[in-house]
Amino acid sequence: MNDTERRYREAMSQGHSAAWDMNWEAAAEYYRRALEYKPDDFQALTNLALAYYEMGRYQEALSVYAKAAKQNPQDPIPWEKLALIHQRRGEIQAAARAALQAAEAHARQGDIHKAIENWMRVIRLDPENLQAHARLALVYERTKRLNDGVQEHLALAALLQARGKAQQALQAVEHALKLIPNHPDALQARALLMRGRPLPKPRRPKGGTAPLRMARIREMEQQEESDTLPVTPTQDAIAEARRRALTALAELLFATVEEEDTDTTAARRPSIEALLRGLPTNPNARKAHRARVLLLLGQGVDFQTQGKYDQAAAELERVHKAGLHHPALAFDLGWLYATLERPKKALRYLQEAVLHPDYALASHLLLGRLYRQEDRLHEAAQEYLAALQQADATTLKDKQQRQAMIQLYEPVAQALSQEENEARLEQFMDSVEHLLSTPDWQKKVQDARAQLPPPPPGAPPMPLAEVLFQAESGQVIEAFSRILRLREQRSLHAAMEEAHLALIHAPTYLPLHTLIGDLLEEMGRTSQAVEKYAMVGGTYAVRGEGERAVEHFRRALRLAPMDLDMRLALIDTLVAQERIEEALAEYIALAETYYRLAEIRLAFQTYEEALRLSQRLPQGGNSWQMQILRRLADLAEQALDWRRALRYYEQIRSLAPEDLESRWQVIRLHLRLGQKSQAVILLDDTLKLARQHLQEAEILHLVEQIANDFPEAPELRLTLGRLYAAAGEKERAVEILDAAGEAFLANGDRQKAIRAIKAILALDPPQAADYRRALQALSEEPD
The missing domain is CATH 1.25.40.10 (Tetratricopeptide repeat domain)
Structure with a gap:
């Protein structure tokens, strides 16, 4: 080679x-x-x-x-x-x-x-x-x-x-x-x-409408682009998010068609059931509910591509009420209701969509417009600022630089909240509109950043907001720098005093609150630090800044890992951002906390919620599902709930048919439930698989252990005897088969006792004559 x-x-x-x-x-x-x-x-x-x-x-x-x-x-x-x-x-x-x-x-x-x-x-x-x-x-x-x-x-x-x-x-x-x-x-x-009459043309079979919906979405985009920009194929930030949302909704329908059409692709995307909340437990009712949601969703997408926004909003709102809480659906509804000039409903859905990174920028921009229409100028300005921050963040590739620059938006937010000159607020919002509401918005943002003076060595990049709104934020930033210097000098009390003085001028500047939390932690005032981090995290979550909310909730949990409310808040924020694997890890940590507190019912409930969430991952999140199901099965066994444990292990078997550990457990649970025939059938099947992965001695040890643990199931000894015979240990095989025969006779099961004796005779033992006489006597007994 x-x-x-x-x-x-x-x-x-x-x-x-x-x-x-x-x-x-x-x-x-x-x-x-x-x-x-x-x-x-x-x-x-x-x-x-x-x-x-x-x-x-x-x-x-x-x-x-x-x-x-x-x-x-x-x-x-x-x-x-x-x-x-x-x-x-x-x-x-x-x-x-x-x-x-x-x-x-x-x-x-x-x-x-x-x-x-x-x-x-x-x-x-x-x-x-x-x-x-x-x-x-x-x-x-x-x-x-x-x-x-x-x-x-x-x-x-x-x-x-x-x-x-x-x-x-x-x-x-x-x-x-x-x-x-x-x-x-x-x-x-x-x-x-x-008669020369036309024959009816072939109809489209079931499942053909999903690709057509995608095609209509593409046609709708092309038409909208040609109506506004005959040359440029890009879209403004809101149109871009709307296209993404509508495509995501069509994808849900498309994935369902693939699931029904072929097994090869069904497992690669989460089914719509994994995204629905409050599903009925009855299988038929679940199926009917799912079918209704799919019908409504399909109609909503169709109406929208036809420009029938009233009907589209009505159908899609029914989908939301039926339990499909998806960021694409929330944004699409927000956009539809904003377009239909129904601000109350638009605000409701946009505040849900703003938590997801894919829709944050456009949602903030739409929220700003809606608040502005209602003359809620300070709220509108904050939303425009948040939209600008999202856009500005896309211009910096270095994560540390990006985070440092984002922090500098806080003084601007503080200045906007205190600005009494409405004309200045209007001017700022107009500037953001001009920047983000055109098809070349990304280029405009990049060009605007390129025109900024380079920051001094070691300093973070200046935010665009400084140019669009000449905020009196320099004083806050200088105070922040003084606090950091004092902290580096380990003058923690002086740093804290400086921080509280700075809060007088910037009470809503969150990085300052975070810094106070850090100082409290370093001073050993842990509970106060936790409270501070939780407050900051909650504020970021309300603002729709999920990544920073997660960061602060995690800081708090590092200091107070048993704080259940904090962990639930972290999970909700992660799920809203579609950070499913991180949310699953937190669900498992929460369930373990409940277990340590002896809240077994809540532990079960939490693991079950995690299991449902894992289905939203590609391949159904098999590795996560296996991990969660094993924990559920273990809990059920500890609670002596054998049927529940069996159900979980059977789910593991369906995900990993060759997993030997789950097979041994299923065999044991069948035996605990008195289901001997199922246990024996599965044991025979498992032995075929075990021979591919285990040594003969290991297999003998495992089967003997199960047989000893369940002496009331002599059928296991028949299997064990055959295994010893195949291994060449005839004496041991005869001994085990003889014990199995005695047990069958004690149970009144003559036919199985005969099978045991025949198995012994096949080994040609020294006492063959005695076994033949016993066989003849049993065979002559009347049934």
Whole structure:
């Protein structure tokens, strides 16, 4: 093996390991490295494309899958993925062409089921695709799905007639009648053709509307852009967020269609059930509720793409009331109600959306406009400032510089809150509007930052707000610097006095409150520091600055880890920001706190909430679900609630069928519940798997341990005896099987006792004659 091949294999192996851990960013990096050694390698191309796909980087996935398809057009997988990505982007014809290629590739490989799946995808996208209907008609006929074959031949007839090929249409109908003579639909079609009447064209099958919705969203965006900016393809901050929200809502519908359409992609996105709150516990009621939400959501998106904003808002509000609390839905409703000039409702939904980073800037901007319309100028100015801060933060790549610059917005906020000159407030808001309400807003913000004087060495970058509003903030910043110097000199009391003096001039400057919290902590006044951090975190949360709220709640929890209210506030903030994995870690910490406090019911409840939240992660958050389910199962076992524990372990088995630990536990729980037959069936199945992973001695030890723990289940000893016999330990096997036979006789189970003796005789023991006599005596006993 040469050096290039070795490096290629090493990169591919590392990529596979990262993909197995669902670390798609790392996987993509390794697969890119593999392609440096073999630029056109098909396997590396498809793996890299999959990594991009899983990360939602669809444009890059599209490009790489297209290259893979060109490299090996006979492989159906790249074509299938191209079809899915084009669907997701609303590119209907391109999706149909790729799905057609995938179907043909599957058919060439003899996988008719997958071929049919892809031809069906084609006609969902393009119901009048003649080639797909023709291929389905042929395949259904050959596989004896005659009724389906008839319907496809009738679809062909309608399409051929519409193309002016009446004779060929009649031949298709006649062929349908050969498949099923006197089929009523075929007879009716023939009668219509004879009278020269048009045949009904094929309808779009179930599941075809989601890609069409995406296509309509794209058309709506293009129309809006062409109406306002014929040259520039970008959008202003609000239009950009609206497009993102509407696409996210269509994605929810799209993911549901994929879930129903094929198993290959369903697990990669959270189902809509994972996002719904307050679902009924009854399975049928859950299904009905889910169907209603999907119907309302689809109608809301459709109305919006048609410009029917009143109807769209009404349908989407019903979705929100039905329990779908999603930041895209909240922003879309806020935008709709702001557009419809219904400020009270708009404010309500925008205040929910502002917590999510994807919608924070646009939500602040819309909130500012709404407050301004109501002459609530100080509140409006604060929202405009928050929008500017969000935009300004995008200009700095260095995280530390960004955080330092954001802190300097606080004195400006303080100055705005005290500004009595309404004209100055209006001027500031006009400046922000001018900056952010045009399609080239990002370039404008970058240009504005480029015009600022460079900061002195070691100083943070100046905020744009300083230019747009000449705030009297220098005094506060100077005081802040003096406090930091005193702190560095360990003059903590003097620093605290200086901080309290500064608060007189800037009572709402939050970085100053944070610094006071730090001083309190360093002075050993822990409870006061916790209170201060909690107050600052809560204020940031109300302002919609989730990242900084999280930072302060965590500071407080570091000092007071048992503070339950604080941890709940942190969880709520993390969930609002879609930082699901961090929220799950906090849920687990909260549940452990409840456990330590002997609040077992609340521990169960918290773990269950975490389990529901984990379903919002890609792949359903399998590793998180496994961790949470194990903790739930352990709690249930401690509570001696065997049925509940069994339910949790069965869920673990469904997520990881080859997990031996959960299998042994399920066997034990079946036995505790007296379900011997289920335990034995699972034990036999588990032994097949265990032989692939464990040594023979380990397997014997595990089975013997279970048999000893449950002597009331002699069926286990039959299995154990066979295992010892297979291991060549005949004496031990006979001893165990003899004990099993005695137990069966004591239980009055003659047939199983006979089975035990027959198993002993198969080993040809020295006492075979005695066992034969016992067998004969048992066999002669009347049933």
